[in-house]
Amino acid sequence: MSTEPAPDPELAEALASVRLVDHHVHSCLAQPVDLPAFGDLLTESDRPAAVGTSPFDSQVAFAVRRHCAPLLGLAPHAPIEDYVAARAALPTDEVDRRLLGAAGVDRWLIDTGFRGDALVDLDAFGARVPGASVEEIVRLETVLESVAREGGADDLEDRFLAALTTTTAGASGLKSVIAYRHGFEFDPSRPEPAEVRAASSRWLAELDRDDAAPRVDDPVLLRMLLWHGIDTGLPLQLHAGFGDPDLDLRRCDPLLLADWLRLVEPSGSDVLLLHCYPFHRQAGFLAQAFPHVYFDVGLAVNYTGAASTAVLAEALELAPFGKLLYSSDAWGPSELHLLGAVLWRRGMAEVLGRWVRAGEWSVADAVRVAQLVGRDNAERVYGGRHG
């Protein structure tokens, strides 16, 4: 974060005022949280903190205390116990309104496919962000899982397609979590119908064996989803890079997607690589090489907090400035929805400001790049608002 002279006033103003599009985000919590639950929500890990360590000794928790505390009437860097107490003393929707409102986002593209039961629905989210557009990103795996038990294997693909048509009617884009479910080392070609039927049979037979919620991790079915997603023409988001301990990070390097990206290039559909850390330089290469590839470093900015400036600077190395987007990837506490925006504004001000002060960039260029990344690139890729 800035340790340098104040940035050019015009650039500072542009970064403070740009109305962001958060192109990949989730909804916020339906219930209040206590201190232990809040700790669990400020990490991508699903494990408890190591014995003797605190879940609040992290960049993201320090950033909460720095940037969210003042919005709840506390001093910056207030103790986390005070912060959570202040949070609990307010109605949850009031906390959300303050934090979401301070983010300066006027378009939220919300992935509804992950643990939606713990979160408020899109209408309730919309009520917390008056005046903003709230739109849906449909998770492909969730659509398939929702129709898995509604029939046999032979028409699973048809059921999925019908559900996809319905679900995407008002949606702004699609998302796949093949990174989590299998990784990017998959056969890039469109699967043959016979392959899909065989995979469908295997999967439905497995589902018959217990009552667990369906969870698709078969690579043939996951590929089928990707290709049908591409066919819709909607922008397709792919989780890439780090996430929770479930994933095998080595298999989430977006370079593994290169052959598949070449195959889908003629379709005209856009692919958006999410997060990408620590492979964001690799994502920048792909965004530079292929017209249909875009990326963000969303989740990484929140979780690297004060250190996120370096990540943002690296994201601005190789990729054309028309190919990088803003997102928070917030899920749950509205602190994360806010921090994404605050850290991005501060980090971009420092990085772009440094280049302006050094005489390498003009102020006008810096302002324009800030607007491209924060807003205009997403507006172009996702088109008119559906919210």
Next chain:
Amino acid sequence: MSTEPAPDPELAEALASVRLVDHHVHSCLAQPVDLPAFGDLLTESDRPAAVGTSPFDSQVAFAVRRHCAPLLGLAPHAPIEDYVAARAALPTDEVDRRLLGAAGVDRWLIDTGFRGDALVDLDAFGARVPGASVEEIVRLETVLESVAREGGADDLEDRFLAALTTTTAGASGLKSVIAYRHGFEFDPSRPEPAEVRAASSRWLAELDRDDAAPRVDDPVLLRMLLWHGIDTGLPLQLHAGFGDPDLDLRRCDPLLLADWLRLVEPSGSDVLLLHCYPFHRQAGFLAQAFPHVYFDVGLAVNYTGAASTAVLAEALELAPFGKLLYSSDAWGPSELHLLGAVLWRRGMAEVLGRWVRAGEWSVADAVRVAQLVGRDNAERVYGGRHG
């Protein structure tokens, strides 16, 4: 780029005045360019920019407007349209003379193996850089391709060796693009004669099927080229890391070369890893581990522009300072030949200046390292001038 106090005057002067050796570069354009063509030349991608985006929204294009515009009589950061108009209003060779002259390079080692038809030949290049040495780096694949159709498979290897002897008579080094053609995941051993003959037969049979220009991508033949290259004793350059969308970047990680590097170590021939981004820290490890391994971050400096300081700093982490070289990897517009030098001088001044101001390095050491990297290492590796 520098946002800090001016560097020590002695260091600033050393970096401004060091006469560089550009140890890996191509010639410059034979024809004038218009705006669209100029956009195509300022990216490693062979695709058009994404719809709605500009090919000039990139670090390298911003650097052109910043550093080249004043040499054509425009203000820094002039609009790209004005820049290209000013360029078109001058004779191309006058543009080249200004830009190449301002680079402060007095030895150019030119790879002549890629799309030479679009570029001026070495004599014409030499006429644009009076007083400088202009030398040739011979691309191994191009030599093989040039003799492919001149005989049968049984003596393809002999034809290649004869052509290699002729071509390298006045050359300063060799280059391989096995990274593009196959990647670094190849059997590191010298191929057996029978393997080579079989691969030669397959390849020539393929060539018989159409009239296309020969393009060798058989891993046996590519390995044969590498080993014969090593046998010459000439410095051998290898493209590594990022490039155009043709390559599979995962297979261009120079760490994949480790076994081959161990096998060629006893030969006494030097291997120079080019570019290496985003695997330049890995290249630094190899340069530190093996006496015969050198590297540069040439292409990456141009394409990361104002952000290149971080790349240069990373290249100076682990590798001994006697093992890092300067290059621009410019191909085509002489803007790239200039920018390589300008960005390197500025970036090194900032990075080394920071360490001097912090008291970590002496000025004398910083000056000496600048001269090693910019010039002396290349002079040692490539020996006397042949130009």
Next chain:
Amino acid sequence: MSTEPAPDPELAEALASVRLVDHHVHSCLAQPVDLPAFGDLLTESDRPAAVGTSPFDSQVAFAVRRHCAPLLGLAPHAPIEDYVAARAALPTDEVDRRLLGAAGVDRWLIDTGFRGDALVDLDAFGARVPGASVEEIVRLETVLESVAREGGADDLEDRFLAALTTTTAGASGLKSVIAYRHGFEFDPSRPEPAEVRAASSRWLAELDRDDAAPRVDDPVLLRMLLWHGIDTGLPLQLHAGFGDPDLDLRRCDPLLLADWLRLVEPSGSDVLLLHCYPFHRQAGFLAQAFPHVYFDVGLAVNYTGAASTAVLAEALELAPFGKLLYSSDAWGPSELHLLGAVLWRRGMAEVLGRWVRAGEWSVADAVRVAQLVGRDNAERVYGGRHG
């Protein structure tokens, strides 16, 4: 290193005064060194420097001249020849006492498993660091090798277990160098007894063929060592990332350990990933994902010298602050024992100071994180002192 205003006095004082735990280090040289030997000891390479280059043109050698020279009565940046002469003019144990004493370390966890014949033993090391705790880390491979020839294959595992019990009686932890001997691409499961017996037979039969010192590189035996190490409940260190040219760096990416880490998680034993460069961001991911995973960037700090600030900053991105440790990984010259500490103190002061000055972190938090990383995390993981 700092080019910025002096850090907050409280933070500066905390970083200058924290008594470090060097949780991974080796002993110091038993004999004086001359200039060539000193050059050989300031690199991880076992090769000579390239012809025409100096082994002292490196970050670590510059750091020796900067930070060690004043402790021997010379000016900072003194020529290396003067430095080695001043070193040779003093008794070796006096050099060690000065350098080790200036490190401000009061607990040394010493890996005794590598070329101990060239180093002073733990008692002699202890005599050089009066008042400090000196403890042993037992290298698993060394224990197995020590009993290899003392019996047959059928009871090799039992002999190892008996020796492990004896050797670890007063030890503070264990270490494995499977990264060097095989890499991390191994079957993560505990090997079956029959597998171990077969591997033991193969290995002992090999040993029968010559008189060379035993060196275990069989992946079954190496896995056996890891699992028995986990069973002890002692903290288990794993070399990861760069080292000498022996290792295949691609196979030392700690992400390759993910499946094994999942399997050992229920044991309750802690795993400490050492060095990790250039995969330290990946290590930070693992430390964030898994409660039992810790890491350091020890060796990388020494070898990147003035550039180590960036490495430290990257290590503080994703990992919780309770999961990062200090180490020097010094082996041999006591300059390395000192430099680890000096560079860590300076780098942390710069990185944390930057975040404090920017208002992102409070001073109190920065002080606490410095103490966690420098001392408290190691005290928690390694428990009471055995030295």
